[in-house]
Amino acid sequence: MDDALIPKGVKRCPLPEFLMKLGPVVALLLWGVVAMFMCWIKGLNQTNMNDSYGFALWIWADLTVIALGGGAFFTGLLRYIIGKDKLKEILNFAVLIGFICYSSALLILAIDIGQPLRGWFIFWHANVHSMLTEVAFCLTCYFGVLTIEYLPLVLENRQIDRVPFFHNLSHNMHEIMPVFAATGAFLSFFHQGSLGGVAGVLFARPFAYREGIFIWPWTFFLFTWSAAAYGPCFTIMLAKITEKITGKRLVKDDVYALLAKIAGWMMATYVVAKIVDTWYWATVTAPSKGQTLMDFYSNNPFYGIWILILEIGVGGVIPAAILITRKGRRTPFLLVTAVVLGVVGVCVNRWAMVLQVMAVPVLPFEGWPMYYPSWQEVATTLLPVAYGILLVAFSYRYLPVFPQEPELNPIVTEAREPAESEATGGAGDAEMKPAEA
Amino acid sequence: MKMDRRSFLSFVIGGAAGTALSPLPWKLTDDLAIWSQNWPWTPVPERGEVSFVKTTCMLCPGGCGVTVRKVGDRAVKIEGTKGHPVNDGGICILGLSGLQLLYGPARVPSPLRRAGERGQNRWEKLSWDEALSLVAERLAGLREKKLPHTVACISGTDTGTVPRLMERFLAAYGSPNFIRTPSMRDSYEMTLHLMQGVQASAGFDVEHADFILSFGSGILEGWGSPVRMFRAHSKWKETGVKVVQIEPRLSNTAAKSDKWIPVNPGSEGILALGLARVIVEESLYRKAFIDTYTSGLEAWTREVLGRWTPENVEQATGVDKSTLVALARSFAGARRPLAICGRGRGDTPGSIGEFMAVHALNALVGNINRKGGVWAVPDPDYIQWPEVETDAVAAAGLQQGRIDGAGSKKYIHARHLLHRLPEIVDASDPSVVQALFVLEANPYYTLPDRDLLKKAWKKIPFIVSFSSFMDETARNADLILPNPMYLERYEDVPYARGFNKPLIGLAKPVTAPQFNTLPTGDVLIRLARALGDPVAGAFPWENYEQCLSETLQDMWEPLQETGYQVASDFEPGSGSGAFDTASGKFEFNPEKAREAAAHVSVQARGEAPGYPLILIPSDSMRRATGYIGDPPFVVKTVPETVLKGNDLLVEINPETAKALGLSEGKRAVLKTPKGQARVRVHLFHGVAPGVVAMPTGLGHQAYDAYLAGKGVNFNDLIAAVEDGASGLNAAWGIRAKLSRA
Amino acid sequence: MKHEQAKKYGMVIDLDKCTGCGACMVACMAENNIPFKKDETNKLDSITWMRVYQLTNGKPFPNTDICYIPRPCMHCEGDHGHSPCVSVCPATATDYSLKTGIVSQIYTRCFGCRYCMAACPYHARYFNWWDPVWPDGMEKYLNPDVSPRMRGVVEKCSFCFHRYQLAMNKAFLEGRRELEEAQYQTACAQACPAGAIVFGDLNNTKHRVHRIVQPDPAHGGRPKNPKAFRLLERLGTNPKVYYLSSREWVRRLADHYLPNETPGKGH
Numbered sequence A: 001m002d003d004a005l006i007p008k009g010v011k012r013c014p015l016p017e018f019l020m021k022l023g024p025v026v027a028l029l030l031w032g033v034v035a036m037f038m039c040w041i042k043g044l045n046q047t048n049m050n051d052s053y054g055f056a057l058w059i060w061a062d063l064t065v066i067a068l069g070g071g072a073f074f075t076g077l078l079r080y081i082i083g084k085d086k087l088k089e090i091l092n093f094a095v096l097i098g099f100i101c102y103s104s105a106l107l108i109l110a111i112d113i114g115q116p117l118r119g120w121f122i123f124w125h126a127n128v129h130s131m132l133t134e135v136a137f138c139l140t141c142y143f144g145v146l147t148i149e150y151l152p153l154v155l156e157n158r159q160i161d162r163v164p165f166f167h168n169l170s171h172n173m174h175e176i177m178p179v180f181a182a183t184g185a186f187l188s189f190f191h192q193g194s195l196g197g198v199a200g201v202l203f204a205r206p207f208a209y210r211e212g213i214f215i216w217p218w219t220f221f222l223f224t225w226s227a228a229a230y231g232p233c234f235t236i237m238l239a240k241i242t243e244k245i246t247g248k249r250l251v252k253d254d255v256y257a258l259l260a261k262i263a264g265w266m267m268a269t270y271v272v273a274k275i276v277d278t279w280y281w282a283t284v285t286a287p288s289k290g291q292t293l294m295d296f297y298s299n300n301p302f303y304g305i306w307i308l309i310l311e312i313g314v315g316g317v318i319p320a321a322i323l324i325t326r327k328g329r330r331t332p333f334l335l336v337t338a339v340v341l342g343v344v345g346v347c348v349n350r351w352a353m354v355l356q357v358m359a360v361p362v363l364p365f366e367g368w369p370m371y372y373p374s375w376q377e378v379a380t381t382l383l384p385v386a387y388g389i390l391l392v393a394f395s396y397r398y399l400p401v402f403p404q405e406p407e408l409n410p411i412v413t414e415a416r417e418p419a420e421s422e423a424t425g426g427a428g429d430a431e432m433k434p435a436e437a
Numbered sequence B: 001m002k003m004d005r006r007s008f009l010s011f012v013i014g015g016a017a018g019t020a021l022s023p024l025p026w027k028l029t030d031d032l033a034i035w036s037q038n039w040p041w042t043p044v045p046e047r048g049e050v051s052f053v054k055t056t057c058m059l060c061p062g063g064c065g066v067t068v069r070k071v072g073d074r075a076v077k078i079e080g081t082k083g084h085p086v087n088d089g090g091i092c093i094l095g096l097s098g099l100q101l102l103y104g105p106a107r108v109p110s111p112l113r114r115a116g117e118r119g120q121n122r123w124e125k126l127s128w129d130e131a132l133s134l135v136a137e138r139l140a141g142l143r144e145k146k147l148p149h150t151v152a153c154i155s156g157t158d159t160g161t162v163p164r165l166m167e168r169f170l171a172a173y174g175s176p177n178f179i180r181t182p183s184m185r186d187s188y189e190m191t192l193h194l195m196q197g198v199q200a201s202a203g204f205d206v207e208h209a210d211f212i213l214s215f216g217s218g219i220l221e222g223w224g225s226p227v228r229m230f231r232a233h234s235k236w237k238e239t240g241v242k243v244v245q246i247e248p249r250l251s252n253t254a255a256k257s258d259k260w261i262p263v264n265p266g267s268e269g270i271l272a273l274g275l276a277r278v279i280v281e282e283s284l285y286r287k288a289f290i291d292t293y294t295s296g297l298e299a300w301t302r303e304v305l306g307r308w309t310p311e312n313v314e315q316a317t318g319v320d321k322s323t324l325v326a327l328a329r330s331f332a333g334a335r336r337p338l339a340i341c342g343r344g345r346g347d348t349p350g351s352i353g354e355f356m357a358v359h360a361l362n363a364l365v366g367n368i369n370r371k372g373g374v375w376a377v378p379d380p381d382y383i384q385w386p387e388v389e390t391d392a393v394a395a396a397g398l399q400q401g402r403i404d405g406a407g408s409k410k411y412i413h414a415r416h417l418l419h420r421l422p423e424i425v426d427a428s429d430p431s432v433v434q435a436l437f438v439l440e441a442n443p444y445y446t447l448p449d450r451d452l453l454k455k456a457w458k459k460i461p462f463i464v465s466f467s468s469f470m471d472e473t474a475r476n477a478d479l480i481l482p483n484p485m486y487l488e489r490y491e492d493v494p495y496a497r498g499f500n501k502p503l504i505g506l507a508k509p510v511t512a513p514q515f516n517t518l519p520t521g522d523v524l525i526r527l528a529r530a531l532g533d534p535v536a537g538a539f540p541w542e543n544y545e546q547c548l549s550e551t552l553q554d555m556w557e558p559l560q561e562t563g564y565q566v567a568s569d570f571e572p573g574s575g576s577g578a579f580d581t582a583s584g585k586f587e588f589n590p591e592k593a594r595e596a597a598a599h600v601s602v603q604a605r606g607e608a609p610g611y612p613l614i615l616i617p618s619d620s621m622r623r624a625t626g627y628i629g630d631p632p633f634v635v636k637t638v639p640e641t642v643l644k645g646n647d648l649l650v651e652i653n654p655e656t657a658k659a660l661g662l663s664e665g666k667r668a669v670l671k672t673p674k675g676q677a678r679v680r681v682h683l684f685h686g687v688a689p690g691v692v693a694m695p696t697g698l699g700h701q702a703y704d705a706y707l708a709g710k711g712v713n714f715n716d717l718i719a720a721v722e723d724g725a726s727g728l729n730a731a732w733g734i735r736a737k738l739s740r741a
Numbered sequence C: 001m002k003h004e005q006a007k008k009y010g011m012v013i014d015l016d017k018c019t020g021c022g023a024c025m026v027a028c029m030a031e032n033n034i035p036f037k038k039d040e041t042n043k044l045d046s047i048t049w050m051r052v053y054q055l056t057n058g059k060p061f062p063n064t065d066i067c068y069i070p071r072p073c074m075h076c077e078g079d080h081g082h083s084p085c086v087s088v089c090p091a092t093a094t095d096y097s098l099k100t101g102i103v104s105q106i107y108t109r110c111f112g113c114r115y116c117m118a119a120c121p122y123h124a125r126y127f128n129w130w131d132p133v134w135p136d137g138m139e140k141y142l143n144p145d146v147s148p149r150m151r152g153v154v155e156k157c158s159f160c161f162h163r164y165q166l167a168m169n170k171a172f173l174e175g176r177r178e179l180e181e182a183q184y185q186t187a188c189a190q191a192c193p194a195g196a197i198v199f200g201d202l203n204n205t206k207h208r209v210h211r212i213v214q215p216d217p218a219h220g221g222r223p224k225n226p227k228a229f230r231l232l233e234r235l236g237t238n239p240k241v242y243y244l245s246s247r248e249w250v251r252r253l254a255d256h257y258l259p260n261e262t263p264g265k266g267h
């Protein structure tokens, strides 16, 4: 039915089947949209946030998707600026994921603020001292850049491409893409950093406060660094999931391996920095305010020291160790394990920097306030997930997202190409079904 | 024109770009933001000329002077009146919230007649003429049947022109049954009567005392005139006055005191006797005062104190001997020590034995009618109305004796015994009360043993409430004749609880009446007129305002100006003239005291095995316990350790909790011989193991949605315990059982 | 010139006198048009610019002790006006006035991002989760000097700034440049029945706050009075609300201390 729109050289399932499979996702999306409008119309009383938890679940999601979307700027940087040409095979996908992540982040911010109609005051009445101001400006600009980066891909749709104007536009945009990639990398460096700064500058919240270098809190660098390290993991993880779902190989292993290797080394250095930061904070910063490390991890039902171990050990040291070894990144099981652990690690880090910051009592006579999200919050937080799945699905169906797909899945033979490396075989895949949620 | 794909796309994109570049979206964005700043559903208070009205707060017996800030004709804020002798600019949490009552949803909008069953809260509005003729008819009927004495009135106070007009109305009509609601005022009056022979209220010169010995009095919980006590407390802190608090629970007063002595609940009077014994035995008393101005010490020592050796006291109170002796010495050694009693806010009278024992301590240190001591403050005498002339029906009615038994042979010294009423009404058939008026009181909420009360209530055929608010009593009445609030009416307030100088405050209209109300004074004058002579003859005034201004005579004008008149040079006189007893001296009154001392500590109801714990009330300034229910602001300040959602939390010691398998916030069932309630527990080290402390002032079913349904009414779980010597209600707690729910 | 000397309004609250009665909370609610809801028992969404906390020494019966501590906004000066909350606000909806030392809040500017709440360690900031609703007729008592806030914005204690403005207007009309201590008093200080709250200009040696606290300008306003202390002083918030207590355990609960540190010496 929609054959005319489908890229040349690839095969897609029939439209009804495609739409049917997306049914549950659309339902999830609608649920999220209902919740979103409830928050807008009735106000934030629809959430379980409160005066102690002024930031909660979806701000965590916001920070997390921005970190995970870091794959886009970092891959772009590697390809256009550093010259890792091989990465162009996954760059489209990385840009798509980045676009989804950043548009989701902006949407979440629009729902999160108490007076959405005045959201633009952040630009109009900007306070240059505020990390959020910087976040808002950079985030918006970078979203623009991502749109520009994503647009050529859209223009490459078979029907659009037939219009000479768009064809030329797309071509010219490709030409100047390195400029945007550089701009994107620059903007990302700052807003990823400012997002780290959001928590890091809270000098009256000892759990969040990390002293800094010049005017920047430590978290500024840690956040940028971790986004560069973990963003590619997320790109790889989603590409693997897409392969799993479509039942096709879409990216060659050497591309994965290259990206994984770079991410691994970024992660390894990041983890060292993070450990140094934690160490300094636990032994110098906190004691100078009269507190010890365990003050932040005990006397409450949830926030235990396990969080720190999960974040730095399980989600940092282990995946870094896997990815920096050739064997690790070449073994599909280990590679997938490492990227999943990495994603978990960065999620936990952002969780701690949002939710745990709010939970830790600062006044000595207060206890830990506990928080659980309302269904409206959960639905609104899942809304971007549903939207992301849809955008990936439609992009995959109608746009040449994976340049290597036709080569890896020749349409004439209809038979699956023999595996390049034997470990891609079914057994391994079946065992480690990646989290599909 | 043929629209191809290309031109279509161009059109769409061009249109979008054009719109974005036009001023439209920007203007719209700005307008939306401005709209969000001026949402029509967020009120914008009107401006107007600012003015101030000085008046008197009537929300508790504290008698504070307040100044109301007005903008145009709206009252916007209540503040304390600077220079007022009682509160000098300070104000309490309840007084501050008066405007929420004035403009609040709990107001009764007009005269109302019950439309459904009692308590169903279904009403029909009627005019004042209709309402008054309804009452007049009823009263005329009872008089015709020669039953005027079956009309009773429960009133929050008996001083001031309005309660006195009510009393006068009943007298002219033929009923002696004007009943004041109970409080420690009853027991202090009786104490002064028995020991000093005077009819007076107790005033405390707290500003000048230099050692405060408090037997459970909630100095910071609302005892006396709250703001004044707070101010005194701060002064004590500044000048180093020692405060010793004797109380089973760590109340705010106890926490702020220099020494908190936890006693076994109910044994405070015994401790007082024990202290007296040490003082006498060690000859620490003021000999000059004792010898010259008192009589009966020797006999009293022998007959009353004899039993209370330090060992026995230790056994009964749990306070060890050495503490007792040291306390007696420091109390007697202070220059102007002052002992006070009346538990918590003083809502329950308490045993007369306890009051006499504490008062005797003051006598031992010579601190009666002296600087820093207890003063007998004579009741105000400005109300000089001609004697009521009664006809035969009225005279016969007045001969009947009071329904509550006060003043009868058995209760010879008691003036009001409201707690007895439910039982008496319940036992009579037909009811000895055929018509009940309720004035500035909320007995349906405040009387203990509410199961019995509800049974008795059903038997009373006609109940009229004069309340400004839809309180529990009004809601369970047949007719409501709403009084304007104190901020809308004139009324004299000749009383500030515990204040040691004669004082008259004037409440005056700050705003026009917000609802269709009529001052109760006017209601009585019009009712009297409707009943005709001789009742009408006792009410010669045109209206209440005329009555008030004529009664106040030359004070009327200055009162309008300043809001209060105080006899600042008042001296109670400490010489012989001050005591109106047979001996002309302060009497230790061994005979009465012996009887009283036999009941110095009344037993809590209930037996130990079934009810292993002791339940006591705990008062707080943040919870009004009297006629007024907490306004929304005050409810808002109730901490989460007292109220969680609609659940009340009772305090228990962590040890008790452990034994019962309860932890913080857990639900439990609290059961007493009088009732049971579902509660939650709050673990608090400041309450003794084995004791349950229950916050008072909650569990309202009426007023507004901000108060109704929150928590449990302490009065549901307790019953009066009659003091064998005085007849007053001396209950201080009740035995209880707490189990996991 | 004398009249140009910057003011630094502050408070000192005597915890020995404070009775925990809550009048300051309600005085503030009444003065500043603070809304209320049917259920206010969840203190995490209950707007109380002034909140009175109960402290306990945690000892078992009968050695238990409690103390109350009223907490308005501390009007933190931080380091030269770098208050925790002011510097983070992206929309400049809250500001530190170097003229008065008061941290302001512009409700119509605030767009409700709540970053300032995350920054404030005292929980002095409150979000309007709901539209404020007054029962029919009750809006009559609203104070026209303070605008009621709409849903979705943050609010907090303003040191009753409108009273400052009114006092300054009056002074200006009467040809005065200086305010006497009594001419500008906050609603809570005025109401406190215990007289526990003293308000005034910390820079003015004639004002009681200055005399009681004896702030040391060389050390970030640290009190020279040994009974005086501030909450969480070690965080560098430099608050302008001071407390007095004669009880050691109370002073210790005002800040965090390592087991081997004692208040007053750990920093």
Ligand SMILES: Nc1nc2c(c(=O)[nH]1)N[C@H]1C(S)=C(S)[C@@H](COP(=O)(O)OP(=O)(O)OC[C@H]3O[C@@H](n4cnc5c(=O)[nH]c(N)nc54)[C@H](O)[C@@H]3O)O[C@H]1N2
Pocket (backbone or CB within 6 Å): B037, B038, B039, B044, B045, B046, B047, C108, C144, C145, C146, C147, C148, C169
């Ligand atoms: N005595 C004296 N007079 C002055 C001044 C002074 O300092 N002293 N200053 C002068 C100056 S500089 C100015 S700008 C003017 C200001 O004078 P006005 O514009 O009158 O300003 P305000 O009195 O502050 O507020 C006006 C009204 O707006 C309401 N309001 C507040 N917020 C909102 C909202 O969001 N929406 C709506 N619809 N109403 C709202 C307030 O409750 C108040 O009733 O006064 C001038 N006049």
Ligand SMILES: Nc1nc2c(c(=O)[nH]1)N[C@H]1C(S)=C(S)[C@@H](COP(=O)(O)OP(=O)(O)OC[C@H]3O[C@@H](n4cnc5c(=O)[nH]c(N)nc54)[C@H](O)[C@@H]3O)O[C@H]1N2
Pocket (backbone or CB within 6 Å): C104, C161, C162, C168, C177
């Ligand atoms: N909470 C709250 N904040 C507000 C407002 C509000 O309504 N509520 N209103 C806002 C508005 S509309 C305004 S305009 C601003 C006003 O805010 P400001 O401009 O700070 O106004 P003033 O407090 O009047 O301060 C003016 C200063 O100038 C001095 N001054 C007076 N005459 C002279 C002179 O001839 N020469 C010099 N050199 N100095 C002089 C005065 O003594 C005073 O110190 O406040 C704003 N802030």
Ligand code: SF4
Pocket (backbone or CB within 6 Å): B057, B058, B059, B060, B061, B062, B063, B064, B087, B091, B092, B093, B094, B095, B096, B225, B226, B227
């Ligand atoms: S203490 Fe009583 S009289 Fe005084 S302000 Fe409070 S309620 Fe009114």
Ligand code: SF4
Pocket (backbone or CB within 6 Å): C013, C017, C018, C019, C020, C021, C022, C023, C024, C025, C052, C068, C070, C191, C192, C193, C194, C195, C196, C197
């Ligand atoms: S009003 Fe005064 S005494 Fe009452 S809680 Fe507030 S500061 Fe303490």
Ligand code: SF4
Pocket (backbone or CB within 6 Å): C072, C073, C074, C075, C076, C083, C084, C085, C086, C103, C119, C120, C121, C122, C123, C124, C125, C156, C237
């Ligand atoms: S107390 Fe909180 S809101 Fe107030 S100035 Fe300090 S940081 Fe800001």
Ligand code: SF4
Pocket (backbone or CB within 6 Å): C088, C089, C090, C091, C092, C093, C094, C109, C110, C111, C112, C113, C114, C115, C116, C117, C153, C154
């Ligand atoms: S909530 Fe309002 S005041 Fe607070 S930081 Fe955001 S915009 Fe500023």
Ligand code: SF4
Pocket (backbone or CB within 6 Å): C027, C028, C029, C031, C032, C049, C050, C072, C073, C156, C157, C158, C159, C160, C186, C187, C188, C189
């Ligand atoms: S200073 Fe004013 S705004 Fe601040 S707590 Fe006190 S009354 Fe409220």
